[in-house]
Structures are given as structure tokens and as C-alpha cells.
Amino acid sequence: MNDHDQMQQTVLSVNSLVKRYGDLTAVDGISLDVRAHEIVGVLGPNGAGKTSLLEMVVGLRTPTSGRIRVLDTDPASNTPELRKAVSLQAQQADIFPNLTTIEILELWASFYDQPRDPHTVLSDVGLTSSHGVRVKELSGGQARRLLVGTALIGNPQLAILDEPSSGLDPNARADLWDVITAFRDEGRTVVLSTHSMEEAEAVCDRVAIMHQGRIVALGRPGELIAEHAPYHVVSCAREPGQDLTWAAELPDALRVATVGNRVNIHTQNHQNVMEALSAAERPARDLRVRSAGLDEVFRDLTGTDLNDDAAESTQDSQRVKA
Known part of the structure; x- marks a missing residue:
């Protein structure tokens, strides 16, 4: 397969996806294809259904109806191959509060066959000076950056990032955007949720604008504008x-x-x-x-x-x- 064919490969395909919680419809008939080597942003306010969508994509939630294929596999199958090929950075997670940041990344690296170097990832997410700090002592922004590090360290083909820069100061946010785009430039694919217009315009190749559980527009930021x-x-x-x-x-x-x-x-x-x-x-x-x-x-x-x-x-x- 040549480079052009690889870039046209569909990494994620979502068709007529619906997720209901009782009387609430959080995701309402979404269809979306994500190709290899691109960053797709799901842009919308809190409550738009972004997190529900991403959690279904990685198999953490079961759709009410519709079809999802990640690397041509149903994420609900939870196969070992899929777990290594796809990673999720959640907005919040309890990850061994007494371990230090470098110990967390070394632990996560041990789960994969060809992980990134933990010290390099720690530097990429701006936590080198906090390598000996325990997770429970991190600020909210530092904890968010560590979660991004755990999502990238396994060299996944597809990284799912849920509000990756939320709570970061402008400099840390810009540095994180460089890390995400460099990850894409290595031939990887990223789907991220955000409610930051600046982030969507700065990072994303395409943007899906989400409102009340639906995608109301999809395209390159400049084209949408x-x-x-x-x-x-x-x-x-x-x-x-x-x-x-x-x-x-x-x-x-x-x-x-x-x-x-x-x-x-x-x-x-x-x-x-x-x-x-x-x-x-x-x-x-x-x-x-x-x-x-x-x-x-x-x-x-x-x-x-x-x-x-x-x-x-x-x-x-x-x-x-x-």
C-alpha cells in the first residue's frame, strides 16, 4: 500500500449512531468517517454529546443503535490488538495516586510491544520537572497532561483525546498542540473533542461541529468559515x-x-x-x-x-x- 492509499484509509467509521440515557438522547444519528493521518476535532459545548460519542468509539459504552468500526473492527469486541492500536485520554481518571509521573508512564509503556520512551513522552507533555512528583500532588493541568501522555506512549494508530487542553495555561496549551500535530505527522490519527474554537482552528484538519447530539457541519475550518x-x-x-x-x-x-x-x-x-x-x-x-x-x-x-x-x-x- 503506497502513502496515498494509506492516507485514504478509513480508520474510524460511524454510521447512524444513537445513544440514549432514558429519555435523554445524547447522540442522535451521527455518521462520521475519519481517515488515516488526520486530526478530526469534535467541537461543541458541554452536554453536546462529545464524550458519549468518544466513549462508544473506544467500546466503553454500548450504542443504543447504529454501527461503529475502528480499524474495521467493532470496538465492543475489545480485542487485544484493538486495545494496543487505539488509546483514550479521558477527561478524568484515577491512576495510582501514589506513583510518580515517570513511574506511571513506565508502567503504561510496559503494556505495549513498541512504546515510546517514557522520558521523551514526559518531556513532550511538559512534565520533565515533575518526574518525581506523585500523581496525587499534581495540579489539574498537570494531571491532564499526564493523561495525554498515557494515551500517546503506546504509539497507537488512533488516539482519542477528550478535551486534552482543558485547564491548561496558554503556553502549555500551545506546547500540547505541537505534540498532537507531531503525532499526526508521524502517520498517526487523532480524534479530539474540544469546546475551544482556537484549538479547533489551530490543530484540526477537519472539524465536526456538534450540537444537541448531532453533527451540524463537517469540514476544514477555513471551508466552514x-x-x-x-x-x-x-x-x-x-x-x-x-x-x-x-x-x-x-x-x-x-x-x-x-x-x-x-x-x-x-x-x-x-x-x-x-x-x-x-x-x-x-x-x-x-x-x-x-x-x-x-x-x-x-x-x-x-x-x-x-x-x-x-x-x-x-x-x-x-x-x-x-
Whole structure:
């Protein structure tokens, strides 16, 4: 098999997958194919069904209906070959609290025929200085990085990562993204869940946007943005006592929303909007402009914000134009 054929190989295939918990439908008819040598992100808020989907993929949960094939095998079979070929980084796990980080990775390495070097993996996930620290003494971010290390140390063909960078500081997050992309560059495949737009755009070759148990869009981040949010966002500061609700009446304003002390104006003609804001009787300050991103794609597809704690307040100022 040549390199092109290997890259076209389907590593994971999900067809019409459903998972119900009583009256709650967590996964609602999802179909998804993941090819070799790619990173696919499942993007959605907490409660979208991401974790249920990933746990079914690795055989930890049984689907209510539908079909899953991982490396052409039913994950429920739990064969030794599949356990070595597929790994999972869970959001949380109890892993021998009295062992040190290096002891954990050495233990995990012993489970595989051709593992990565534990010290190298410890360095990759940014824990070299904590090699002698016991698991129970790790911070939340350090524990998350150690879990990622346990998922990668066995050199799996497919790594399933559930919110891998959650709780990490910006520098640690960026370093972890480098580790994940380097893993893909070695010819591996990664499926990760995230609610971070930045992570999805920085790391993923393709993104499946998940909302209320369904995939509402799938594609490369740039393609999704071009199709669903082909506009710019003009942002300005809202100073004390300043009324910027009039911006919603600008002919080129698609939507206006307030986030804290900033006003965001979605537009397909950012130059006109910036000129109007600058020429106002009380000019807007700290003007910025950026291309729309996956956060706008998510809102336009679902009508909601991805992160409740970062939700835009659009009262009195929201206006969506045809």
C-alpha cells in the first residue's frame, strides 16, 4: 500500500449512531468517517454529546443503535490488538495516586510491544520537572497532561483525546498542540473533542461541529468559515455612558452584540463600519477588525454561543439581516 492509499484509509467509521440515557438522547444519528493521518476535532459545548460519542468509539459504552468500526473492527469486541492500536485520554481518571509521573508512564509503556520512551513522552507533555512528583500532588493541568501522555506512549494508530487542553495555561496549551500535530505527522490519527474554537482552528484538519447530539457541519475550518461566516467582525470599546446601540442601524451591520465592554459588529463591509464608528459624534475607541471564525460559524448554525460563560449579550442591539 503506497502513502496515498494509506492516507485514504478509513480508520474510524460511524454510521447512524444513537445513544440514549432514558429519555435523554445524547447522540442522535451521527455518521462520521475519519481517515488515516488526520486530526478530526469534535467541537461543541458541554452536554453536546462529545464524550458519549468518544466513549462508544473506544467500546466503553454500548450504542443504543447504529454501527461503529475502528480499524474495521467493532470496538465492543475489545480485542487485544484493538486495545494496543487505539488509546483514550479521558477527561478524568484515577491512576495510582501514589506513583510518580515517570513511574506511571513506565508502567503504561510496559503494556505495549513498541512504546515510546517514557522520558521523551514526559518531556513532550511538559512534565520533565515533575518526574518525581506523585500523581496525587499534581495540579489539574498537570494531571491532564499526564493523561495525554498515557494515551500517546503506546504509539497507537488512533488516539482519542477528550478535551486534552482543558485547564491548561496558554503556553502549555500551545506546547500540547505541537505534540498532537507531531503525532499526526508521524502517520498517526487523532480524534479530539474540544469546546475551544482556537484549538479547533489551530490543530484540526477537519472539524465536526456538534450540537444537541448531532453533527451540524463537517469540514476544514477555513471551508466552514468561508461557507457559513463569510464576513468580518469589527470590535470597539464601549466606554462608560456611551450608547452604541445605533450601530445596529448601520446599513452594513449584519449583527451587533455586546461582550463585556466591547461591541462586536458583524459585517461584509468592515471599512464602511469602521468609518461610521470613527465619524460618530462620540467616536468609538480601540477599533479592531478580524475575520469571522468558528465561533461565528457555531452561532450562525445553532443560534447559540459555544461557551455560556463567554456568551454575547445581544439584548436591544441584535439584528440579523437577510
